[in-house]
Amino acid sequence: MLCTQMTPTIGIDIGGTFTDVLVHDQSGPVFRKKIPSASDPAESLRAAFSALRTQHPRPSALLYSTTVATNALLQHNLPRVGLLITAGFRHILELNQPQQAEDDGLSSPLPSRPVVPLEDIHEVTERLDAQGNVQIPISTQEIRAIVAWCHAQSLKTLAVSLLHSARNPEPERRLKAMLLAEDSSLDVLLSSDVLPEQREYERTAATCLNAALRSLMEEHLNRVRQSMQESGIHRPPLIMQSSGGLHSGAYVGQRPLATIFSGPSAAAVAMARAGSASGFSDLVTFDMGGTSTDITLVQAGQPLLTTHGQVAGYPLRAPLVDITSIGAGGGSIARADPDTRWRVGPLSAGADPGPVCYGRGGTEVTVTDANLLLRRLPTALLDGALPLSKETAEKALFAFGQSRYKNAIETAQNIVQLVNHTMCGAIRRVCTQRGLDPRATTLMAVGGAGPLHAADLAALLGVSTVVVPAQPGLAAPFGLFCADIREDCAAPAPPDASALDPQRLTHFFTELEHQAQAALDQQHLPDAPRQFRRSVDFHYVDMSTHLTIDLPQGGLSSDILQLAVTQFHHKHEQLCGFSFQDRKEVNLSTLRITATVTQPKPALPTIAEQTGSVQPIDTRSVFFFESRGFLTCPVYARTHLGAGAVLTGPAVVEQYDTTTLIPPDCQATVDRFGTLILKRAPVR
Numbered sequence: 001m002l003c004t005q006m007t008p009t010i011g012i013d014i015g016g017t018f019t020d021v022l023v024h025d026q027s028g029p030v031f032r033k034k035i036p037s038a039s040d041p042a043e044s045l046r047a048a049f050s051a052l053r054t055q056h057p058r059p060s061a062l063l064y065s066t067t068v069a070t071n072a073l074l075q076h077n078l079p080r081v082g083l084l085i086t087a088g089f090r091h092i093l094e095l096n097q098p099q100q101a102e103d104d105g106l107s108s109p110l111p112s113r114p115v116v117p118l119e120d121i122h123e124v125t126e127r128l129d130a131q132g133n134v135q136i137p138i139s140t141q142e143i144r145a146i147v148a149w150c151h152a153q154s155l156k157t158l159a160v161s162l163l164h165s166a167r168n169p170e171p172e173r174r175l176k177a178m179l180l181a182e183d184s185s186l187d188v189l190l191s192s193d194v195l196p197e198q199r200e201y202e203r204t205a206a207t208c209l210n211a212a213l214r215s216l217m218e219e220h221l222n223r224v225r226q227s228m229q230e231s232g233i234h235r236p237p238l239i240m241q242s243s244g245g246l247h248s249g250a251y252v253g254q255r256p257l258a259t260i261f262s263g264p265s266a267a268a269v270a271m272a273r274a275g276s277a278s279g280f281s282d283l284v285t286f287d288m289g290g291t292s293t294d295i296t297l298v299q300a301g302q303p304l305l306t307t308h309g310q311v312a313g314y315p316l317r318a319p320l321v322d323i324t325s326i327g328a329g330g331g332s333i334a335r336a337d338p339d340t341r342w343r344v345g346p347l348s349a350g351a352d353p354g355p356v357c358y359g360r361g362g363t364e365v366t367v368t369d370a371n372l373l374l375r376r377l378p379t380a381l382l383d384g385a386l387p388l389s390k391e392t393a394e395k396a397l398f399a400f401g402q403s404r405y406k407n408a409i410e411t412a413q414n415i416v417q418l419v420n421h422t423m424c425g426a427i428r429r430v431c432t433q434r435g436l437d438p439r440a441t442t443l444m445a446v447g448g449a450g451p452l453h454a455a456d457l458a459a460l461l462g463v464s465t466v467v468v469p470a471q472p473g474l475a476a477p478f479g480l481f482c483a484d485i486r487e488d489c490a491a492p493a494p495p496d497a498s499a500l501d502p503q504r505l506t507h508f509f510t511e512l513e514h515q516a517q518a519a520l521d522q523q524h525l526p527d528a529p530r531q532f533r534r535s536v537d538f539h540y541v542d543m544s545t546h547l548t549i550d551l552p553q554g555g556l557s558s559d560i561l562q563l564a565v566t567q568f569h570h571k572h573e574q575l576c577g578f579s580f581q582d583r584k585e586v587n588l589s590t591l592r593i594t595a596t597v598t599q600p601k602p603a604l605p606t607i608a609e610q611t612g613s614v615q616p617i618d619t620r621s622v623f624f625f626e627s628r629g630f631l632t633c634p635v636y637a638r639t640h641l642g643a644g645a646v647l648t649g650p651a652v653v654e655q656y657d658t659t660t661l662i663p664p665d666c667q668a669t670v671d672r673f674g675t676l677i678l679k680r681a682p683v684r
Helices: 041-052 068-074 140-153 170-182 200-230 249-254 262-277 367-373 390-404 408-433 450-461 472-482 502-521 558-576
Strands: 009-014 018-025 028-036 061-065 082-086 121-124 134-136 157-161 187-190 238-240 246-248 283-288 293-299 309-311 314-316 323-326 332-336 342-348 443-446 465-468 485-492 531-540 547-550 586-597 618-624 629-637 646-648 651-654 659-662 666-670 676-680
Touching: 009 041, 009 262, 009 472, 018 041, 018 472, 028 041, 028 472, 041 200, 061 200, 061 262, 061 472, 068 200, 068 309, 082 140, 082 200, 121 140, 140 170, 157 170, 157 200, 170 187, 187 200, 200 249, 200 314, 238 249, 238 262, 238 472, 246 249, 262 283, 262 293, 262 323, 262 443, 262 472, 283 408, 283 450, 293 408, 323 408, 332 367, 332 390, 332 408, 342 408, 367 390, 367 408, 390 408, 408 450, 408 618, 443 450, 443 472, 450 465, 450 659, 450 676, 485 502, 502 531, 502 558, 502 586, 531 558, 547 558, 558 586, 646 651, 659 666
Parallel strands: 009 061, 061 238, 082 121, 082 157, 157 187, 283 443, 443 465, 629 651
Antiparallel strands: 009 018, 018 028, 238 246, 246 485, 283 293, 293 323, 309 314, 332 342, 465 676, 485 586, 531 547, 531 586, 618 629, 646 666, 651 659, 666 676
């Protein structure tokens, strides 16, 4: 059972370049560390615990965000699984295989084949109608044939996805019981457990992906538990889900697909918390790390959620933070295409070998190398623990730019401009696709490289305010401390739900609440207070766009449901540019329950008032795109800045986990939480 007060707890986020470690107790942060990530996430975790061994008090609990499932999908490196599907639907994964519209140089390549190839798919005769009634039952003889097929194919893991099983899960459950009675060594995963919604392709794909990822995640979690025991942590870990909520390791081991946006979701939760504290409840956030940039919207102090997404060409159908991720980070590699065009990303140098300037054998120039040569970065990162070689970076940049007759400085400028325009275009798309004008937004920058590029992006976007929280390079582990335990349950709406009968819908919501209660009870939290939030998915008849609308707390009534329909019309117009209000019937497709268990949150530390003028720790010549040249400017230590301090650009602010640029004609102030607020004249 979790403690009700903040005991020393460790939060760990494993990224593609760095593993971020943060320890909090009742008084606030007591330890922080950024460690180069290893190729094996378990080794990164072990290194994080090793760095803590001299710390007192030792942490008693682990909060964790993992990239194990994400990396497996991005690399299309999935264990083999079999699929049992209703007869006549064997090609469902082939027919819905996504096609990449164009090579934008940012997205990861789509899978060359479905997660389960045709030779590993077996049709079953069991058949349900659209209401979930069994038309053709499965026989014991057929079960024996399926088991024999599994043995012949050397398949140990099976995904089961029967047509209309979201409406009636019992046939799938009976099929599983019969299979295990015949061969108890089989691992069987049911679509009615994974995604009980009426979208056959998405439900089948999600079940197959979870089945394929389960062995990888379970193996990793076993190593996590071993590292925890070696460090004296005996409580079960809590792991960040893509929804922005924590869940037990046992749950995540069975539903690894829920962790696809684990780290970025943790960072989004942190940005929402920091922004609200500083008076910014509506934000466009961008988290620029070493490998990628993640863009999220925060509205009314909460990260924007969605119920559908995509990663590496695979569909995601579940509540998740609405994150757009692009391959643009500090370690993104610059390359020349066959047509001589330069691109930056999506390939990254990662932590090993890393950028050329790390001196670890890297030979391909990166954004970090360019920033170093432009003197936007210091000559060492992480308070001197990671020295950077300007000379090595300069040689590599000169060699890369020779094909265009550019010197090293010009090459570095072009690389930084390319990655800036890439991120700018992505932020514009995120805003406009959600009905927002980016010029009217506030930009929050986190990640090790985010504050370094934030002012450049603001100038390109026409944004007048940029917010940089106190620990931007440790946003993800801090977000783990800001999250609550979360359980999401869904069910298809009853077939005649177009009538929106409040009494009948209340009955279905009550059933979902019981289901969520039971899932939370398995985490040994029977006495913890729980909150339940209801929502529904609407869509226009004969249209596939489903939008989720939250319902108010309390009982349902006809007026409340009609108001929800009106909100659907407005949301559809905002996101799609049109609505069919009074012209098309609206259908209810899915009922959703979100159950949360509130966890103790660390207080945001405040800083002392600034006394006297702010004194720089150094001066150096830095390249600013506004001036199109190098300007000599002061360099400030962020730890020396008090509340109320004012910095006028050009200036540089350095700290352990990032560097912030303040360009000319820009002024930065520091609030009581240590947040830097940059203001510039809006572009007209």
